[in-house]
Amino acid sequence: MLPEDDPEPTFAEYLPGKIDYWSADAPVAPRYFPYNRCGVWECSSCGRLYLRYTEGGGYFVDRRIRVLRASLIEDVPLAA
Structure with missing residues (x-):
């Protein structure tokens, strides 16, 4: 559970060079969207870690x- 004083995660994106955040070589910036809304999961077959995110429209x-x-x-760091 998140602390009560924890701010809402930002929807700001960190995309240097305007790369798409789902590109294979895109950086993962945990403070920025969508990574600040991802969970870290482990594959039960191979043991690799992956990020899981649900986009709701x-x-x-x-x-x-x-x-x-x-x-x-x-x-x-988040931009001011």
Whole structure:
């Protein structure tokens, strides 16, 4: 459970060079959307970690996953 004083996660994106955040080589910035709304899961077959995110729209639910590669994680502070 999140602490009561925890702010709502931002919808701001971190996309250097305007790369798409679901591109295979896109950086993972945990403070930015969509990664700040992902859960970290482990594959029961191979043991690899992946990010799981559910996109909810007007008439659909789109479940997305992305393999988590440590080399792509960037600790980028939120812009003021």
